[in-house]
Amino acid sequence: MNRWLPALHFAWKDFLHEWRISACLVLALAAVLTPLLVLFGLKSGIVTTLTERLKADPANLEIVVLGNGRLETPWFQTLSADPLVRFAAPRTRSLAATIDLLADADNGRRVLPAVEMLPTGPGDPLLDNRPVPADAAQAVLSAAAARKLGVGPGGRLTAVVPRSSGERREAASVSLTVLDVLPDSTLVREAVLVPLPLLVAAEDFRDGFAVPDLGWPGERPAPPRTLFASVRLYAAGIDAVAPLAAALTARGLEVRTRAAEIEQVRAIDRVLSFLFAIIAGIGATGLVLSLAASLWANVDRKQKDLALLRLVGFTTAPLVAFPAAQAALTALFGCALSGAAYAAVAAALNRVLAENPTRDEVVCRLTPEAAGAAVLLTLLFALLASSLGGIRASRIEPSQCLRDV
Amino acid sequence: MTDVLRLEGVTRRHGEGTASFRVEVGRLAVAAGECVALTGPSGSGKSTLLDLLGLIGAPESAERFTLTTAGESLDVAGLWARRDRDALADARGSGIGYVLQTGGLLPFLTVRENIALSCRLNRQGSARRVATLARVLGVERLLDRKPRDLSIGERQRVAIARALAHGPSLILADEPTASLDPANAERVMALLLEVTRHMKVAAVVASHDWDLLARHRVRRVTADLSAAQDGAVVARFNG
Structure with a gap:
């Protein structure tokens, strides 16, 4: 005979009948679960915010190569194909990678000498969603450089490359259109972003060669390029910075990264995770113990009722399902209650503590996965705890009901 | 008339060593519509015998132990020998009704749901039976209340209705009137006997109050107590 449905129905009826006790159990569960949810929300909110901030600033992804080396063209191809790499561009010698910029303004000519060129x-x-210079006649300026030159997007500049050999001083020039100006938050120093050919042309011209493409004079054009002095390199993510830096160091290059800042966020994550694990462990143990104790006591109180169900024909399995179903009900109501409490607390925390609400940053967050895991774990713990009571229920003899024990 | 219960050479042991207690049933048969009273002082094996008859306590040995329910003869001795607990639970659920000394009602169900409990477990329609029994036992106006709102006498009458609603072949009552005042005890016992006779249900009632049962002309089975060689108390029942 199938007694499962009646067992579940009776569990629900009893849960409602003893609503005061049920409410106490649900409240007790929510009282343990809510602080855990808030704590976990804070931990993941803080760590996510810090990580997002790290990711939002490309400087944290940059691996700066110091000094000049000898890097072959095929190496750059391998590097660009590396999944750890987000962006890699060859660089010329740092001394050759400067250019003089001239702008004609209403109140006369402005000159900015030896501006750093970035390929x-x-x-x-750095050009996230901005126009990218396509040829040697286009450039993007940093805000600092644009302010000094008094130009904005669409403005025109003259770029001048000087060279001197012995007594002779010459200069070559090219006309540039300013496509865009980078904000200070992206690039703080004076710099101009140009395509690689302009850097190569400037280096070749300084080395005494002619640059026919730009009409720059010289005895002969440079031989085809096979070597570059350096690289402008960005990692694909925060985690890729360290291995990339290590690979470059292995090639004999001296590099500098924001490893310290990244490591700091990692350390915060580790410490918070550790603290959370300890507190969650204590909280969960308390949860299991309190649930087990109350569900055990519940079976004790209901011994006569359970014995009566046995007497009228309940087999062991549906009888054990009775306390298990009540445990599941307690767990679900408890989760719902602490979910609501968490939502209120998280909203308040986010309103009070958020530093920068425009950037979509939250202090306290719980992903759907984490919330789902919390519900499943609570349900699992409740069922485990109730199985203690269930074992007891399964041992109840129907004769216990016939006697007034 | 057919025998609902038939026991020959059935024994059941309770406890160990000198503190042990043995019930021996030489022969016991209860026919449909017949009521048998187990009487005697407490400690005379009434409850142990009721456990045996109610398929709750396992026999130590049994030559013959059958329960005839719905025209079908069930070999109880065989079920115990095979430890077929589910079949025993099924037989309890459909073939037997129990009236307890107190309680016997689920506090979270209404009187109506309590009376219909066994019907529901057996997937029987219950509305008409519940209505009839409630009228006969005088608990009609209590149907939508919960047991905690009832007096003890009312609860016992509801318990009788619950034990009979699914149409069992056998009803077992263990001191059903012990917690009632004499007037109520008289009324509840009279109802129990009248309804079981009318419904052709075999009834076994354990009670220390022989005077009450004697007034209703009930067949009496009394324990014959003796001491065995190992010091155990032996209670023999025959009837």
Whole structure:
């Protein structure tokens, strides 16, 4: 005979009949679960915010190569194909990678000598969603450089490359259109982002060669390029910075990264995770113990009722399902209650503590996965705890009901 | 008339060593519509015998032990020998009704749901039976209340209705009137006997109050107590 449905129905009826006791159990569960949810929300909110901030600043992904080396063209191809790499562009010698910029303003000519040139191209993290200079006649300026030159997007500049050999001083020039100006938060120093060919042309010209493409004079054009002095390199993510830096160091290059800042966030994550694990462990143990104790006591109180169910024909399995179903009900109501409490607390925390609400940053967050895991674990713990009571229920003899024990 | 219960050479042991207690049933038969009273002082094996008859306590040995329910003869001795607890639970659920000394009602169900409990477990329609029994036992106006709102006498009458609603072949009552005042005890016992006779249900009632049962002309089975060689108390029942 199938007694499962009646067992579950009776469990529900009894849960309602003894609503005061049920409410106490649900409240006790929510009282343990809510602080755990808030704590976990804070931990993941803080760590996510810090990680997002790290990711939002491309400087944290940059691996700066110091000094000049000898890097072959095939190496750059391998590097660009590396999944750890987000953007890699060859660089010329740092001394040769400067250019004088001239702008004609209403109140006369402005000159900015020896501005740092950065090789750019599609995928440059600094040009996130901005126009990318396509040829040697286009450039993007940093805000600092644009202020000094008094130009904005669409403005025109003259770029001048000087060279001197012995007594002779010459200069070559090219006309540049300013595509865009980077904000200070992206790039703080004076710099101009140009395509690689302009850097190569400037270096070749300084080395005494002619640059026919730009009409720059010289005895002969430079031989085809096979070597570059350096690289402008960005890692694909925070976690890729350290292995990339290690690979470059292995090639004899001296590199500098924001490893310290990244490590700090990692350390915060580790410490918070550790603290959370301890507190969650204590909380969960308390939860299991309190649930087990109350469900055990519950079976004790209901011994006569359970014995009566046995007497009228309940087999062991549906009888054990009775306390288990009540445990599941307690767990679900408890989860719902602490979910509501968590939502209120998280909203308040986010309103009070959020530093920068415009950037979509939250202090306290719980992913659907984490929330689902919390519900499943609570249900599992409740069922485990109730199985203690269930074992007791299964041992109840129907004769216990016939006597007034 | 057919025998609902038939026991020959059935024994049941309770406890160990000198503190042990043995019930021996030489022969016991209860026919449909017949009521048998187990009487005697407490400690005379009434409850142990009721456990045996109610398929709750396992026999130590049994030559013959059958329960005839719904025209079908069930070999109880065989079920115990095979330890077929589910079949025993099924037989309890459909073939037997129990009236307890107190309680016997689920506090979270209404009187109506309590009376219909066994019907529901047996997937029987219950509305008409519940209505009839409630009228006969005088608990009609209590149907939508919960047991805690009832007096003890009312609860016992509801318990009788619950024990009979699914149409069992056998009803077992263990001191059903012990917690009632004499007037109520008289009324509840009279109802129990009248309804079981009318419904052709075999009834076994354990009670120390022989005077009450004697007034209703009930067949009496009394324990014959003796001491065995190992010091155990032996209670023999025959009837």
